[in-house]
Amino acid sequence: MDKKFAEKYERIKKRYKPVIPYSEKLNEEEEKLNELLKKIIKEADSLYSVNDPYGIIEWKDDEDIHPKLYDFCYRLPKGGDLHAHDNTMIPLDKFTDIIIEYAMISLSGNTKGNLYTVFSADLPADAIKISEAIEKGILSREKLMDMLVISDDKEENGYWHRLEQLFSATGDFYNDIYIMEKIWEEGFRSCCEKGIILVEVRDWGSEDDLMNIIRDNTIREAYYRVRREYPDFLVRLIGCSGKDSENSVESSCETLRSMIRVSRIVKDEFDPEDPQDFIIGLDLGNEEDNSRPLSLYAQFLMSEEVRNSSLKLYLHCGESLRRENDSVVDAYIMDSYRVGHAMNLYRFPDLMKEYAKRKTAIEVCLMSNYRLGYVRDLRMHPALQYMISGIPISLCSDDGLFMTRAPMVDDFYSAIVCWDLNLGDIKALCRNSIIYSGLSDKEISRLMDAWQRQWNSFVSKQIKALES
Ligand SMILES: [Zn+2]
Known part of the structure; x- marks a missing residue:
């Protein structure tokens, strides 16, 4: 190729680069780690054939896993897990x-x-x-x-x-508060071990205030015990009910009403001088393709009763690939503070712009989406497009227990390899999970300071680990 032609050709080509999602600025030390990270991401990626769909880190199969990158993901200070369900956030081994x-x-x-x-x-x-x-x-x-x-x-x-089978196979447990307390405590401890500093838990409630108070007090006890070991750690609850045919619309709304009442009683009083809200929001779950549409709950969710309650909405929506599922529109109209999944938001390009403008963060659960069959190659997951479009996303575990062996570690590993993220992107994802959490401004600022300390120490240690 003659030199002049090659230069001109390259100039044109440079206009169309693949976009790096939304990098944070890096300091000198972080830049150094970024260079080392690039190398191991390339090595990790080469373990997969380009023609095979990138799936999931399998339970018994370690040969596709790059040990240094896996260790990086395990130790990474991840910030918050903003979408975990109460009974299934514990990893399978525990x-x-x-x-x-x-x-x-x-x-x-x-x-x-x-x-x-x-x-x-x-x-x-x-x-x-x-x-x-x-x-x-x-x-x-x-x-x-x-x-x-x-x-x-x-x-x-x-x-x-x-998944429903597994819930019913383990269902008897969920009525035993003694065992559940152990499950919650070990679930929280495992979060801390994996560098998670905040968990916002979908708390499946009932219409009975007393039952809800007993369960939430027990979750709180488990949280307090872990917080004594990890003083920066925070847990918040999002009161949740179902959209499936087992509950009438009225009874699901009754459950959420009960959660509003309970939110006034059960507070985070770990620091008695400075009590905080423990229950911060409301949501409705279940398989969307087989449940009632979200719009049936709109009148209640948009009522004065909910608006005056101080609880925000964190709605599951768009957990579907179908065009007729328009719950991402419902969640937008209802002014959901964050949304869970929004898998099919890519079908609504105008709405994507609104999500970006309003900074409605999406809780993205890669392992869950893969396991439940919504996406067969995580390199093609629509969340990458959402990031590029300026919509804030954070990575979350969903029903981690049944999905993968190390919830959140595997989610980050896959995102880093499949989306070819750099350290700035990873830092942004971690920071998003605190910025878009349901905490008060004061708590966000305190938690961000704690996260920054963890991050600084992580960066220095990883440089040493990757250089060795
Ligand atoms: Zn969920």
């Missing part, structure tokens, strides 16, 4: 430890695989203590974990069907 100690299991008939507490009213005749079954060699820890995972080869009836 959950398994608890059920081996406390649960019984049925190993035959149509209750096969279901877990029970010793006090269960529905205990089947063949139920046996899990620890005893393992001792007798009828069951192994591995097999037990395998039973609790959604995987491609087991889901003839669809992923959501399998």
Whole structure:
């Protein structure tokens, strides 16, 4: 190619670069880490064939994982997990430890695989203590974990069907506040170990104020215990009800009404001198393609009763690939402060601009979206487009227990490899999860200071680790 032609050609070509999402400015030390990171991302990416869809970090298969990048993701100060569900934020290995100690299991008939507490009213005749079954060699820890995972080869009836099955298999537990307290405590502790400083938990409520108060007080106790070990750690709850046919519209609204009342009673009083709101918002969940449309709840969610309650909306919406699902529009009209998923927002280009203008943050749950079949190659996940369009996003775990072995670690690993993120993007994602949290301005500023301290120490340590 002659030199003049080549120069002109390159000049034209340079106008059309792939956009790096929304990098934060980096200081000298961060730039150094960024250079080292680029190298390991390239190595990690080369472990995948370009023609294979980039899927998920599989449970038993480590060979595709770059150990240094994985360690980077584990230690990364992630900020907040803004979309975790109360009973499923604990990772599977910790959950398994608890059920081996406390649960019984049925190993035959149509209750096969279901877990029970010793006090269960529905205990089947063949139920046996899990620890005893393992001792007798009828069951192994591995097999037990395998039973609790959604995987491609087991889901003839669809992923959501399998998820519902897992919820019902573990359902008996959710009524046992003693075991749940352990599950919540270990779930919170595991967040802290993975560099998560804030969790905003979808708290599945009922119409009964007393039940809600008992559950939320117990979650709070578990949180206080972990906060004594990790003083910067914060937990907030988002009161949640369902849109599926099990609840009438009225009863779901009643549940949210109860959560409003309870929010006035149960506060975060870890620092008695400076009590804070513990319940910060409202939401409605369930599989959207098989549930009532969000618009049926609009009148209640936009009522004075909700508006005057000081609780913001954090609505699940657009967890669907279908064109007729327009809940991303409903959430916009209802002025949802943040939204969960918004997978199909890409079908509404005008609305995307409004989300960007209003800075409505999207809680993006990569492992969950993959596991539930919404996206088969995470390199094609629409959230990358949302980032490029100026919509704030943060990475979240959703129902981490059933999705992947290290919720949030695997989500970050996949995002970094699939979207080819640089350190500035990663920093922005972590900061977003504090900036767009439901905390008060004062709490955000305190938490951001704590995060910055963690980040500075992380940057120096990672430079050493990656140079070695
Ligand atoms: Zn969710």
